[in-house]
Amino acid sequence: MRFSSLSIKQKLISILIIAVLASTLLVGTVQQFIARDMMETNMETAQLPNMVKQVANRVDKEVTLMKSVAFSIANNPDIIAWSAAGADKQGENRLVNYLGEIARFNDLTVTSFVDRNTHKYWNQEGFLRVLKNDQYDGWFFAYKDSGQETSLSLYNEPGQGYRLFANYQQTNGRGMSGVAKSVDELVDVLNSVKIAESGFIYMTDGEGTIIAHSNTDLLGKSHLRDVTSGQTANQLLQQQTFNLARGEEMLYASTYVKSAGWYVIAQVPENELYSQMDNASLSMIFWSLVIAGGFALLGVWLAGTISKPIENLAAVFKQLGDGHGDLT
Structure with a gap:
């Protein structure tokens, strides 16, 4: 018509x-x-950066404290002089009490001192053993020979939960110390963060190996590129305060935790944002x-x-x- x-x-x-x-x-x-553009800009410039940086700040706080404690123990002149003089029993009692006080004050599960020359090993419970280069104590000799002052690691131990280990050694001296702390609360915070409907946050070490994730099967076994892609992993593993990357269906963000040498990663399906x-x-x-x-x-x-x-x-x-x- x-x-x-x-x-x-x-x-x-x-x-x-x-x-x-x-x-x-x-x-x-x-x-x-207009609203979609504003939402996308807000997510990329405010929400995602704030989420990963909040977790990164928590990690930085824990790591900085533990590195400081390990440094102070390993460089304690009284402990080093006592160990060099033969490590008598009276001094050993003072050392054990000292390590125990530090553990209680800083809420640590382990505080230890190792003489790099004699390989004698104490923690807050007393003298443990003389370390030997075998399957149990090989970590000590590998770390000693690495030439690195600090060493950090995060483990999910059966029956113990997540524990963060920080070690410091005098590369040209005899003092070495290791401290450990339960960080289940930190990991719970990390796992409880939800972005949109199914987005989440996890952590990798400096090489990109996953060290904290809601899927525990990935811990220590999977690399970031295994759960994203090679190109995306390269974009995220940049030592910057904030990195943004897009996959086929996912939006990714990361931040570098300088004190630990680790990365906090966030991912969320783009379609859920809208x-x-x-x-x-x-x-x-x-x-x-x-x-x-x-x-x-x-x-x-x-x-x-x-x-x-x-x-x-x-x-x-x-x-x-x-x-x-x-x-x-």
């Missing part, structure tokens, strides 16, 4: 409905694009149709009141044209 063949009433109704639908959908579409926006779009379409229907009914009434006098006048002129009209 051609538009020109419609009655005045039908034309008015059609124009009114089209105007209402077009304006409502146009405004809604523009608002959706799920609420999509639901709002469907709601907008529904209400647009409802509003258009309401205005259509109003338009029918208005069109009737406007077009009826015109139609009556047209009928009169038609009668006049046919010679049947009466102007009196």
Whole structure:
């Protein structure tokens, strides 16, 4: 049916409905694009950076404290002089009490001192043993020969939970110390963080090996590239305060914890970021149709009141044209 063949009433109704639908959908579409852009910008520049940095700050706090404690024990001149003089029993009691006080004050599960020359090993419970280069104590000799002052590791030990270990050694001296702390609370915080519906946060070491994750099967076995991709892993494993990367369906973010040499990683499916926006779009379409229907009914009434006098006048002129009209 051609538009020109419609009655005045039908034309008015059609124009009114089209105007209402077009304006409502146009405004809604523009608002959706603006809101989506703002949401994406906010997620990439505020929410994700804040989430990973909050966890990173917690890790940095724990690591810095433990490294400081290990440093102070390993460089304690009284302990080193006592060990060099033969490590008598009286001095051993003082050492054990000292290690115990440090453990209690700093909420540590282990505080220890090792003489790098004699390989004698004490912790807060007393003298343990003389370390030997075997399957049990090989870590000591590997660390001693590494030439590195500090060593950090995070383990999920059966029956013990997550424990963070920090070691310090005098590379040109005889002092070495190791401290450990339960960090289940920190890992619980990490695992409890939810981004959108299923996004989460985890940690890797400096090489990208996963060391803290809600899926414990990945710990110490899987690399970041195994759960993302090689390109994404390279983008995330940059020693920057914030890194952002996009996978095929995921949005990733990371931050480097300088004190530990580790990375805090966040990932979230991109479609989940806009799920609420999509639901709002469907709601907008529904209400647009409802509003258009309401205005259509109003338009029918208005069109009737406007077009009826015109139609009556047209009928009169038609009668006049046919010679049947009466102007009196």
